[in-house]
Amino acid sequence: GEDVEQSLFLSVREGDSSVINCTYTDSSSTYLYWYKQEPGAGLQLLTYIFSNMDMKQDQRLTVLLNKKDKHLSLRIADTQTGDSAIYFCADTNTGFQKLVFGTGTRLLVSP
Amino acid sequence: NAGVTQTPKFQVLKTGQSMTLQCAQDMNHNSMYWYRQDPGMGLRLIYYSASEGTTDKGEVPNGYNVSRLNKREFSLRLESAAPSQTSVYFCASSGDKGLAGEQYFGPGTRLTVT
Numbered sequence: 001g002e003d004v005e006q007s008l009f010l011s012v013r014e015g016d017s018s019v020i021n022c023t024y025t026d027s028s029s030t031y032l033y034w035y036k037q038e039p040g041a042g043l044q045l046l047t048y049i050f051s052n053m054d055m056k057q058d059q060r061l062t063v064l065l066n067k068k069d070k071h072l073s074l075r076i077a078d079t080q081t082g083d084s085a086i087y088f089c090a091d092t093n094t095g096f097q098k099l100v101f102g103t104g105t106r107l108l109v110s111p
Numbered sequence: 112n113a114g115v116t117q118t119p120k121f122q123v124l125k126t127g128q129s130m131t132l133q134c135a136q137d138m139n140h141n142s143m144y145w146y147r148q149d150p151g152m153g154l155r156l157i158y159y160s161a162s163e164g165t166t167d168k169g170e171v172p173n174g175y176n177v178s179r180l181n182k183r184e185f186s187l188r189l190e191s192a193a194p195s196q197t198s199v200y201f202c203a204s205s206g207d208k209g210l211a212g213e214q215y216f217g218p219g220t221r222l223t224v225t
Contacts, residue, residue, distance in 0.1 A: 030211075101146075
């Protein structure tokens with residue numbers, strides 16, 4: 001079956017940039033997503049990228065997609081303590097109805 | 112709009128007991144989902160319902176049943192709880208309009224089976 005993988009943990013200092021990486025196996029992906037889970041809460045869509053794009057920027061967030069290597073990354077500029085959360089990348093199957101989530105990367109931002 | 116609501120927030124069961132997790136959404140979405148979240152394993156889909164009256168198995172359906180009671184409500188039942196079902200359970204919904212793959216999540220139910 002399809003697989004989406006992420007590193008489990010990332011620690012940065014406030015003000016630094018954070019880069020969270022994800023690899024996926026499904027070459028037919030149309031959209032790829034980043035979801036954010038704050039402590040004690042459900043997931044919330046953070047941003048997404050269409051598969052025919054290489055990069056998407058949204059304020060402090062930059063998503064990079066390398067389709068050849070099936071690699072997705074999320075860069076958070078000027079990381080704040082409020083960015084501490086678990087970040088999940090997710091892929092859609094061809095029917096669009098189901099998401100396949102990665103294992104999640106726990107981002108810890110220290111002052 | 113409350114979005115997606117789940118009850119209860121916390122539950123402790125003994126092995127062999129049964130319970131039903133409730134989920135409701137007020138966004139008029141057609142599709143609803145149940146996930147479980149375990150450390151280091153991300154979210155895994157248990158069951159989903161593409162529309163009222165239909166349900167389908169996801170990645171980890173064993174030990175669970177679901178009911179799509181109406182368009183708003185989608186419940187998850189554990190008939191005979193096992194310690195391996197200790198997890199955080201999330202319900203989500205998605206609509207046909209807007210971005211495909213955008214799912215709205217409830218706050219979760221933390222279940223412990225002893």
